[in-house]
Amino acid sequence: MRFGSINQAERFRAELRSRKRLPGESLQQLYQDICRLMALSYPGPSSELSDIVGRDCFVQALNNPKLQVRILEKEPATLEEALKVASRLEALDKSASEREYIDQESGRGQRKYVRAATGNWRNADSHAWLSRQVER
Numbered sequence: 001m002r003f004g005s006i007n008q009a010e011r012f013r014a015e016l017r018s019r020k021r022l023p024g025e026s027l028q029q030l031y032q033d034i035c036r037l038m039a040l041s042y043p044g045p046s047s048e049l050s051d052i053v054g055r056d057c058f059v060q061a062l063n064n065p066k067l068q069v070r071i072l073e074k075e076p077a078t079l080e081e082a083l084k085v086a087s088r089l090e091a092l093d094k095s096a097s098e099r100e101y102i103d104q105e106s107g108r109g110q111r112k113y114v115r116a117a118t119g120n121w122r123n124a125d126s127h128a129w130l131s132r133q134v135e136r
Contacts, residue, residue, distance in 0.1 A: 027090060030061055
């Protein structure tokens with residue numbers, strides 16, 4: 001009673017439920033904070049139930065519905081497995097978006113239309129004009 005451990009655990013559970021990933025925060029940092037809050041919220045030995053609660057809190061904290069669904073499709077059993085899957089999927093998404101950016105910068109992937117040239121380009125006038133351009 002004196003140190004308020006019961007009320008503190010409830011406070012940490014509320015923090016755990018409301019925890020969201022901050023902009024620029026790595027998955028590893030989020031994972032470590034979820035582990036810290038889990039240890040403070042549910043003191044004592046871990047169990048299968050605490051693994052499930054930790055996993056669910058981690059997935060909800062990502063605050064990205066598409067990523068959440070993709071992680072849950074892989075059916076991770078523990079918080080550690082959820083981190084592993086999330087890291088892999090985020091790396092794949094990042095590499096795909098970088099490739100897309102590079103393709104947009106270089107012009108690959110975009111349709112380009114070229115107007116066809118008509119006429120005989122092998123006549124003497126065009127050859128002389130081309131020779132003069134090359135000499136310059």
